[in-house]
Amino acid sequence: MIDSDLQKNLPLILVVGNPKTLRVDLREAIDKEGYRIAEALTGEQGLNACQQLQPELVLLDTTMPDIDGFSCCAKLQALLGDHCPPILMIIDLGDQASVELAFEVGAADYVTRPIHWAVLRQRVPRLIQANWAMQELRQQVERENLLKEQLKRAEQKLESLTSVDTLTGIxxxxxxxxxxxxxxxxxxxxxxxLSLILSDIDFFKAYNNTYGTQAGDECLKQIARTIRQVVRRPADLVARYSGEEFAVLLPNTPARGGVQVAEAMRSQVKALAIANSGSQVSHLVTISLGVASAIPSSESSIDRLIDEAKEALDQAKIGLRDRVVFHMGNLSVNSTDLNPSTPLIWEGNVAEFYETS
Known part of the structure; x- marks a missing residue:
């Protein structure tokens, strides 16, 4: 007698159909071969039993009192999909039309009635083993897909880590x-x-010396958040350029738009009202900003755009600070001095300028 625990691990064959289909000696032969047997008398019972028992093989009769075996086979395929066990149809001898229909509805193979064990014993283990192999293959594919997804997330995280400043999040x-x-x-x-803004926190070293590096880190984070709130277009980029320097890139933005954004950045940072007793220009934390703009061509370059923005920033930091300076060619102009009627500074119509709201 087989131990009950071992019995549970034996492959299960679900027989759906007329109990006369399987003679007593045939059931005994299947049992001796090391299989468990479950029976369902109707197609509906077979559908329910297959979902609950999850057999390794379904032996399905074509003739049943409620629904025929072909409809039952098709419903099993629709219900269980890839998890449907192989279905071995029982078909009348010589019924070629039923053979063709059985394969059309998803049967894995067929045997003819009356069933001979010599035939069945060859097909049952082959179908069960093929099903096991297919399940293992699907599990392997699922594992590989899971690994690919994990790898993709890891790559995205790595890309994020390599493109995002860990302190400020920009x-x-x-x-x-x-x-x-x-x-x-x-x-x-x-x-x-294309307009570029470079900004620097005024007297930030003095701020750190007075309030400590932890407060300095918090100051950097507040300023980064404030700049992000000012620069809201999806195509614009806010970046930490160096220790206390921030850069803002404004695509499709002429000079006037760049200056408008820079001035909004300056005023909003000052509105934070972060105390800085070490500043020589204000009792609050302030920033100085340099703006440069260009329409890329063979006569211009990225390095030149950056240099002009740096030169404008240097001009902003001379003396007064807490201001915006725009650079064009050899000219540096304070934002407060800019006039829309000045052809050298303003280009295009108002509708083309960067809008902050």
Whole structure:
């Protein structure tokens, strides 16, 4: 007698149909071969039993009192999909039309009535083993897909780590450089203006010396959030350029738009009202900003755009600070001095300017 625990691990064959289909000696022969047997008298019972018992093989009669075996086979395939066990149809000898229909509805194989064990014993283990192999293959594919998904998430996380400044949560210098090169090429193709803002926190070293580096880190994070709130267009990029420097890239934005954004950044940072007793220009934390703009062409370059923004920033940091300076050619102009009627500074119509709201 087989131990009950071992019995549970034996392959299960679900027989669906007329109990006379399987003679007593045939059931005994199947049992001796090391299989368990479950029986369902009707198609509906077979559908329920197959879902509950999850057999390794279904032996399905074509003739049943409620639904025929072909309809039952099709419903099993629809219900269980890839998890449907192989179905071995029982068909009348010489009924070629039923053989063809059985394969059309998804049967794995067939045997003819009356059933001979010599035939069945060859087909049952082959179908069960093929089903096991297919299940193992599907599990392997699922494992590989899971690993691919995990790898994809890991790569995305790594990419995020390599493109995001860990302290402030905005883009880092590497991301900025890559984005600037892409947008420069795009602007050159489309003949669109590109504006760059470089900003520096005024007397930040004094701030750190007075309040400590932890407070300095919190100050950087607040300023980064504030700049992000000012610069809201999806195509614009806010990045931490260096220690206390921030860069903002504004695609499809002429000079006036760049200055407007820079001025909004300056005023909003000052509105944070972060105390800085070490500042020589204000009792609050302030920033100085330099703006440069260009329409990429053979006569311009990325390095020149950056240099002009740096020169404008240097001018902003001389003396007064807490201001915006725009650079064009050899000219640096304070934002407060800009006049829309000045042809050298303003280009295009108001509708083309960057809008902050």
């Amino acid at each position: 883009a880092n210098r590497r991301c900025f450089d890559e984005y600037l090169h892409r947008e420069w090429k795009r602007a050159a193709r489309e003949r669109k203006p």
